[in-house]
Each structure stands twice: as C-alpha cells, then as structure tokens.
Amino acid sequence: xxxxxxxxxxxxxxxxxxxxxxxxxxxxxxxxxxxxxxxxxxxxxxxxxxxxxxxxxxxxxxxxxxxxxxxxxxxxxxxxxxxxxxxxxxxxxxxxxxxxxxxxxxxxxxxxxxxxxxxxxxxxxxxxxxxxxxxxxxxxxxxxxxxxxxxxxxxxxxxxxx
Numbered sequence: 001x002x003x004x005x006x007x008x009x010x011x012x013x014x015x016x017x018x019x020x021x022x023x024x025x026x027x028x029x030x031x032x033x034x035x036x037x038x039x040x041x042x043x044x045x046x047x048x049x050x051x052x053x054x055x056x057x058x059x060x061x062x063x064x065x066x067x068x069x070x071x072x073x074x075x076x077x078x079x080x081x082x083x084x085x086x087x088x089x090x091x092x093x094x095x096x097x098x099x100x101x102x103x104x105x106x107x108x109x110x111x112x113x114x115x116x117x118x119x120x121x122x123x124x125x126x127x128x129x130x131x132x133x134x135x136x137x138x139x140x141x142x143x144x145x146x147x148x149x150x151x152x153x154x155x156x157x158x159x160x161x162x
C-alpha cells in the first residue's frame with residue numbers, strides 16, 4: 001500500500017475550481033427538462049396507442065407548460081418540471097384487483113386512485129387497451145383537476161377495452 005501526497009492548494013484556488021465545475025455542470029443541464037422518469041416497456045400494440053396519445057397531449061395541463069422528463073420518449077410526458085408526469089404503457093397495477101380500491105371518473109375516463117405516502121396521488125386509467133399512469137406532486141394531494149386536461153386525449157387515442 002502506498003500513500004500519495006498532493007501539494008496543498010490555496011483555498012482561493014480550490015474555491016475557484018469548485019465554482020468553475022459548478023458553472024460547467026449548470027451550463028450543461030437544461031432547466032426545461034423534468035427529473036428522470038422510468039420509460040415503460042409496453043407491447044407493440046400498446047406502444048402504438050401510446051404514440052397516438054403523445055400526439056394528442058396538450059401543451060399545458062392545469063396551467064403548467066409541458067416539460068417532458070428525461071430520457072425523451074413518446075411513452076412519457078410531463079408538465080411543470082415534474083409536477084405532473086404521464087407514462088403510457090405501464091403494467092397493470094396490482095391494486096386494480098383490490099375490491100376496496102378507489103377510483104374516479106373524469107370526463108369519460110375511469111382512473112384507479114392510489115394515494116402515495118409523502119407525495120401526491122397516482123392515477124392509472126382503467127378499461128383501456130393501454131394503461132396510462134399520471135402522477136401528481138404534493139400540491140395535488142386532494143385534487144384530480146389535472147386529469148380534466150388529460151381525459152380527452154386518453155379517450156381519443158387509447159381505445160376502451162370493454
């Protein structure tokens with residue numbers, strides 16, 4: 001085992017180097033992109049519905065501008081830098097088999113409601129040929145309002161499974 005010694009740098013040089021690195025990192029990041037989101041892996045049929053949905057999604061939801069998460073995908077969308085995130089082609093949630101599960105109907109689209117601890121709710125469309133998941137941050141803890149802007153595109157692009 002060998003010990004390496006490095007010459008001591010003056011505090012000012014270290015601070016300058018740290019500031020340069022922070023500025024470089026900040027300059028490379030986009031403030032328009034939301035936080036990373038897991039991209040679903042749906043079947044080919046479901047992916048086709050999701051691509052159609054992506055074309056129908058609005059530029060604003062609940063007054064928030066669209067700011068899609070990373071990585072870029074036709075299967076995900078976002079508004080308000082992660083306040084509202086949509087993923088299309090997600091697996092069927094296990095809670096859909098629970099007879100005690102809560103649901104809501106918004107403009108002709110039924111959604112499973114899952115309350116998340118320390119965060120806002122998660123909604124997953126039901127009775128559709130592809131599952132569409134919408135997660136909302138804490139400010140929507142008791143508000144399904146953003147679903148009103150998303151219901152029509154889901155209804156148009158993702159056919160009913162009934």
